[in-house]
Amino acid sequence: MQNNWKHNSRNTLKGASSCNDFFQISQFEDQHFPIKIPLEFANLIDKNNPEDPLLKQVINSQARFGSSEFFLSPLDDESNAPVEGLIHKYPNRVLLIASRVCAIHCQYCFRQNFNYAEHDALSNWLAIEDYIRAHTQINEVILSGGDPLSLSDEKLQALIQKIERIPHIRTLRIHSRSAVVTPSRITDQLAQILNQTSLNVVVVLHSNHANELSSEFVKNIGKLSQITLLNQSVLLKGVNDSAQALSDLSLQLFDAGVLPYYLHLLDKVSGAEHFLVGDQCAKELHQQLKKNLSGYLVPRLVRDENGEFKAWIG
Ligand code: SF4
Structure with a gap:
């Protein structure tokens, strides 16, 4: 059914108490970034394993520690709006905050404190369109959020049609984690919308571990086989900080028709200190990946600094 994903997006664990009941553990605590876990994702977690790599992404650390190197808004997106x-950091592309909603709350998210109330691309479309039309060097629009696939197909299509009408825009990029954690979101209608637009379409998924790639994800992502599909991951301590985990992810993504694109070093957002993998360790892991995998399966190891991606030569 086309609307299954809407039902599934409401089928979500929220708050520590419901999570502790569901997983029959007492590791969740209500904290700053509210817990939100879709059941489609929760059902992939091994309830008997407190070290489960999917669980660790959504759980609040009980051993938090403050650090002067971690900030509420580490990339300072708001000052580039x-x-x-609309966020404009690079000459040829702009990023739109298409939705404030995510299917899941990732506890390492650099945008967890973002001022969504003041940055809603849909309600500010006229000003955004004027800006893009006035900057003819912009040829790519990135839909981000939150998660742009939290929008209904109708709203998404209407937004894409508005973007299509700007003559110098050639490419639409969609950043989405919900396509991974709630694969029912990849509807036939969504595939039709993305296949029919006159724009080049790139969907950049966000998956951090092979265990996230369920059989339903593999089946549904096939609906987007005409589209360029890439993946970005965040390197997370205790989740995917081993050559084996990262190699497995690359191989399974490729089996599903998705190319590994970026492996991000952690953006230093307050509360995510326990996810940090040191630079030297990250470089060594990347070297190991180069030995384990064909070159096209090795994601670029990158860090976002002062609004610019800096590629690391591992
Ligand atoms: S889905 Fe993306 S934007 Fe949403 S909480 Fe996770 S990392 Fe952040």
Whole structure:
């Protein structure tokens, strides 16, 4: 059924108490970034394993420690927003905050404190359109959030059609984690919308571990086989900080028709200190990946600094 994903997006664990009941553990605590776990994702977690790599992404650490190197808004996106709802860091592309909603709350998310109330691209579309039309060097629009696939197919299609009408825009990029954690979101209608637009379409998924790639994900992502599919991951201590975990992820993504694209070093957001993998360790892991995998399966190891991606030569 087309609307299964809407039902599934409401089928979500929220708050520590419901999570502790569901997983029959007492590791969740209500904290700053509210817990939100879709059941489609929760059902992939091994309830008997407190070290489960999927569980660790959504759980609050009980051993938090403050660090002066971690910030509420480490990338300072808001100061790169010339128009509310639009972030412009690179000459040829802009990023729109298409939705404030995510299917899941990842406890390492660098945008967990983002001022979504003031940055809603849909309600500020006219100003955004004026800005893009006035900057003819922009040829790519990135839909981000939150998660742009939290929008209904109708709203998403309407937004894409508006973008299509700007003559110098050639490429639409969609950043989405919900396509991985709630694969029912990849509907036939969504596939039709993305296949029919006159824009080049790139979907950049966000998956951090092979265990996230369920059989339903593999089946549904096949609906987007005409589209360029890439993946970005975040290197997370205790989740995917081993050559084996990262190699397995690359291989399974490729089996599903997705190319590994970026492996991000952690953005230093307050509360995510326990996820940090040191630079030297990250470089060594990347070297190991180069030995284990064909070159096209090795994601670029990158860090976002001062609004610019800095590629690391591992
Ligand atoms: S889905 Fe993306 S934007 Fe949403 S909480 Fe996770 S990392 Fe952040």
